[in-house]
Structures are given as C-alpha cells and as structure tokens.
Amino acid sequence: MNSFLKFLFIGMLSLFSVKSAGQVVDEYTLKAVWIGKFTHFIDWPPEMHDTLNTFTIATVYSNPFNTKLYDIYKGSTILGRPVNIVHLNELNDSSFAHILYIPPLKRGVVKEIVEFSKEKGVLLIGDTQGYAETGVHVNFFLSEDRLRFEINETAIRESDFFVSYRLLNIAEIVNPIAKE
Numbered sequence: 001m002n003s004f005l006k007f008l009f010i011g012m013l014s015l016f017s018v019k020s021a022g023q024v025v026d027e028y029t030l031k032a033v034w035i036g037k038f039t040h041f042i043d044w045p046p047e048m049h050d051t052l053n054t055f056t057i058a059t060v061y062s063n064p065f066n067t068k069l070y071d072i073y074k075g076s077t078i079l080g081r082p083v084n085i086v087h088l089n090e091l092n093d094s095s096f097a098h099i100l101y102i103p104p105l106k107r108g109v110v111k112e113i114v115e116f117s118k119e120k121g122v123l124l125i126g127d128t129q130g131y132a133e134t135g136v137h138v139n140f141f142l143s144e145d146r147l148r149f150e151i152n153e154t155a156i157r158e159s160d161f162f163v164s165y166r167l168l169n170i171a172e173i174v175n176p177i178a179k180e
Contacts, residue, residue, distance in 0.1 A: 028068040030147050031140055035125060039078050041167035045160035048121025054084040056097045063103035095120045102126040110134050132174040153177050
C-alpha cells in the first residue's frame with residue numbers, strides 16, 4: 001500500500017502545471033520520477049534480464065535526459081537492483097537494458113528501434129507525439145501544460161509485459177486490446 005500512496009502522490013504532482021512561474025519540479029524531473037514509478041506497476045517478461053545484477057535505464061542518441069536520470073537515480077535501487085544509467089550510441093547495445101528512453105527522432109528511426117526491441121524485454125519510453133502509435137510502450141505528452149502519459153496496450157501485450165490496472169487506469173490508452 002505504501003508504494004501505491006507514493007505513486008498517487010507522484011500522480012498528483014503531475015497535475016500541476018509544468019510551465020507555472022513558481023514551478024518546483026521541471027518536466028525532465030517529473031519524467032524521470034515517473035519512469036522509476038512505472039517499474040512498480042509493470043512486470044517484465046519472466047525470462048528477460050533474470051541474470052542481470054543491475055536495473056539498467058538506457059537513453060539512445062544524444063539528449064539531455066541522461067544527466068537528469070543519473071542525478072535522480074545514482075545510488076538508488078529499482079526492483080531490488082542497483083540502478084545503472086547508460087547512454088547508447090548504437091542501438092545494438094540496448095538489449096541488456098530494462099528501459100530504453102527514446103528522445104525526439106525521425107519516425108523511421110523510431111520504427112527501427114521498435115522492431116529491433118521486439119522480444120528483447122526492453123520497455124520503450126518516449127516523449128514525442130505519435131510515438132505510442134508507432135509502437136513505443138509508454139509515451140509522455142503535455143496536455144494543457146500538464147504532464148500525462150499514454151500506453152500502447154497492444155505493444156505492451158505483444159512484448160509480454162504485464163501492466164497493472166492501476167497504471168492503465170490513469171493512462172491514456174492507445175491501441176487498446178479488445179475485451180472478450
């Protein structure tokens with residue numbers, strides 16, 4: 001219950017305007033914190049990453065988010081493992097990551113990342129309009145100056161992740177799975 005209260009608190013933080021004059025938390029900080037909180041509500045495919053000693057969050061290509069992730073997670077643990085933040089110059093290196101953050105890129109490159117990551121147990125997180133429709137699992141977006149996120153339910157299911165209904169209930173769902 002304690003982690004649910006923390007998640008609820010973070011959710012309430014995201015209701016505050018990201019661009020307000022007296023802003024206490026910047027957009028990158030909110031995104032970084034959300035990424036850590038997502039891990040409490042998402043189960044990775046059981047056979048993926050069992051032998052890894054660290055929980056790795058990777059960023060791809062050049063972007064400033066890597067520094068924010070490092071600042072927030074240095075010395076921390078996620079799912080009982082020390083957090084490792086890495087910056088990748090080559091997509092081939094991403095197969096050891098638990099999470100891959102994708103900065104704004106051309107659609108063709110994003111589709112390539114989605115295809116490469118299938119069946120590798122890498123949770124794809126982005127923050128660019130249209131990413132969820134492209135197959136990225138979780139995508140941040142701003143709505144009325146508030147940080148929100150969407151989940152591509154079909155992409156999640158096809159990658160064998162399990163997402164808690166608690167997270168699904170507060171997300172905008174893209175490509176929902178038909179209810180039987």
